[in-house]
Amino acid sequence: MSAARPVEQVLWWLAAIPATMVIIVGFGLPLVQSLVASFTRDGVLTLANYELVYRLYRQDVVYTVMVAAAGLVLTFGIGIPLSGYLRLRHSQTAEFLLKVPLFVPFVVVGHAMRIFLAPRGTLPSLLHALGLVSPDTTLAISEGWIGLPIALAWKHLALVVLLLMGAFRGVGEEYLEAARGFGAGTFRQIWAVLVPMAAPSIGLAAVLSLTSMLASFSIPLMMTKGSGPQMLMIDLYHRYGLHGDFGTASAIGVVSYLLAAGAAYYYLKGVMRQ
Amino acid sequence: MNATGLRAPNLRDRPRGLLALALRAALVAVLLGAIVGPLAGLVLWSVAERWHWPALLPQQVGLKYWARITQGDLLAALTRGVAIASVTTVAALVTAIPVSYGAARARLPLGPVLLMLFLLPQAFPQLPVFASAAVLFYRWNLAGTYAGVVLIHLVGGLVYAVWTMTAVFRAIGEDIEEAAINLGASVTRTFFRISLPLALPGVVASSILVFIYSLDEFTGTLLVGAPYVTTLPVYMYTASLGYELQIASVTALVLMVPGVLLLVLMERFLRAEYLAFFGRL
Numbered sequence: 001m002s003a004a005r006p007v008e009q010v011l012w013w014l015a016a017i018p019a020t021m022v023i024i025v026g027f028g029l030p031l032v033q034s035l036v037a038s039f040t041r042d043g044v045l046t047l048a049n050y051e052l053v054y055r056l057y058r059q060d061v062v063y064t065v066m067v068a069a070a071g072l073v074l075t076f077g078i079g080i081p082l083s084g085y086l087r088l089r090h091s092q093t094a095e096f097l098l099k100v101p102l103f104v105p106f107v108v109v110g111h112a113m114r115i116f117l118a119p120r121g122t123l124p125s126l127l128h129a130l131g132l133v134s135p136d137t138t139l140a141i142s143e144g145w146i147g148l149p150i151a152l153a154w155k156h157l158a159l160v161v162l163l164l165m166g167a168f169r170g171v172g173e174e175y176l177e178a179a180r181g182f183g184a185g186t187f188r189q190i191w192a193v194l195v196p197m198a199a200p201s202i203g204l205a206a207v208l209s210l211t212s213m214l215a216s217f218s219i220p221l222m223m224t225k226g227s228g229p230q231m232l233m234i235d236l237y238h239r240y241g242l243h244g245d246f247g248t249a250s251a252i253g254v255v256s257y258l259l260a261a262g263a264a265y266y267y268l269k270g271v272m273r274q
Numbered sequence: 275m276n277a278t279g280l281r282a283p284n285l286r287d288r289p290r291g292l293l294a295l296a297l298r299a300a301l302v303a304v305l306l307g308a309i310v311g312p313l314a315g316l317v318l319w320s321v322a323e324r325w326h327w328p329a330l331l332p333q334q335v336g337l338k339y340w341a342r343i344t345q346g347d348l349l350a351a352l353t354r355g356v357a358i359a360s361v362t363t364v365a366a367l368v369t370a371i372p373v374s375y376g377a378a379r380a381r382l383p384l385g386p387v388l389l390m391l392f393l394l395p396q397a398f399p400q401l402p403v404f405a406s407a408a409v410l411f412y413r414w415n416l417a418g419t420y421a422g423v424v425l426i427h428l429v430g431g432l433v434y435a436v437w438t439m440t441a442v443f444r445a446i447g448e449d450i451e452e453a454a455i456n457l458g459a460s461v462t463r464t465f466f467r468i469s470l471p472l473a474l475p476g477v478v479a480s481s482i483l484v485f486i487y488s489l490d491e492f493t494g495t496l497l498v499g500a501p502y503v504t505t506l507p508v509y510m511y512t513a514s515l516g517y518e519l520q521i522a523s524v525t526a527l528v529l530m531v532p533g534v535l536l537l538v539l540m541e542r543f544l545r546a547e548y549l550a551f552f553g554r555l
Contacts, residue, residue, distance in 0.1 A: 022369065030406035108510070126330060218511075
């Protein structure tokens, strides 16, 4: 490509400034400010915010990791066999259905799952109508730690299947034919051929989903009530909104950055080893 | 083909064929239930005028709550959201195109670094950064204003716009631009007369992505805009918080309309990499 003339070079740079400024002002600056605020209180450098996070929210850190891990296991426990099956045997209906959650916003998923899984929600009333559960038992699916992974998996499954199907389609048909030649059924073809060959893509999809689940805010906000352990983002929102404590809220934020970075680090380490 | 050559394939395959068919039907049925189930709950709640537990269906159904779309707060939040999304989309596309084109054609020497900057917002949890942005916006008198909400929507919108547009410009062959330049056209003229018209379908797809992102954006609007500038997602949250489940469900269904329309209409036209961006909404 012939090089642009110097004047045009400058013009392109100038034209790129507004978008760059938006990212710096709307993202870069706030990010730096939250890092600084997490280490200051009343203008003094201190670790007091982190001490408070440790004292009040350490169980919530564990809870957040557990919920995200459960969501991840659920998403991939369903997503891997499903994508593998659909790679081997196409089903337009199934593929279309799986795309639907992609287009449902997170807040809507939260609200839909709340009214679906609540003690008096649509699912419990359906189970009662079918005679599977007596009307006296309370099915508190949405409020416990079971509802969140289900809702998170519901939303993330679509993207994961999309990514995995892409990766599985990249696996040459000749490998699958060879496996079939040795008598491998659908299950064996998925586990012995597709999964190992698409391992890097599966890892990437897992890191993307895990970081998104760790940082999930609108789904837990819509689904959970004030009592019991909370997701970290809910704690952050309350620290910030109800208590007006930006320092501690920022410290929770930094913990969430570290969790996300940790997931990315483990993934990169795995890639390097290969 | 049967590699062992000894096994009679038909004896084994016929029952397996039936089993496979049953498995397939079961799979589609389970998926249908799992995916449509929660959404069906929304539809039921949106028309439930009276619903006593544990009845499976509402005792009295009607469109009383749907009528709220045409009046009052819900309509105001909807039009406000559409206006914000329109401004955000135009601003995102106009500012993103120079970055994308510059990066795709290596006209900006630091193109790759610049692109990484636009990936950064995806790598960090949103809420802590947006909470911090809200503190800054408050100081700058941008909190609770349209300008503030558009600015916070632009952060996310630009990520989608820059990355999809870079892919679009990369897909356009450079040789056709070379030809124009060799014939004496300037780089800028080539861009406006050759590259941009060729990129138009991609620009449209990118605009739709940004528009829907802005329409559905919740976290930034809640922190920066509320309570003065509320859009549909925030309105839905407030309704749900006040146990107005019917209103919240109507709003949720309205929020799903653009996405579902796009899914049905554009399934064939939308490339998989654009679809992947939707997972982040």
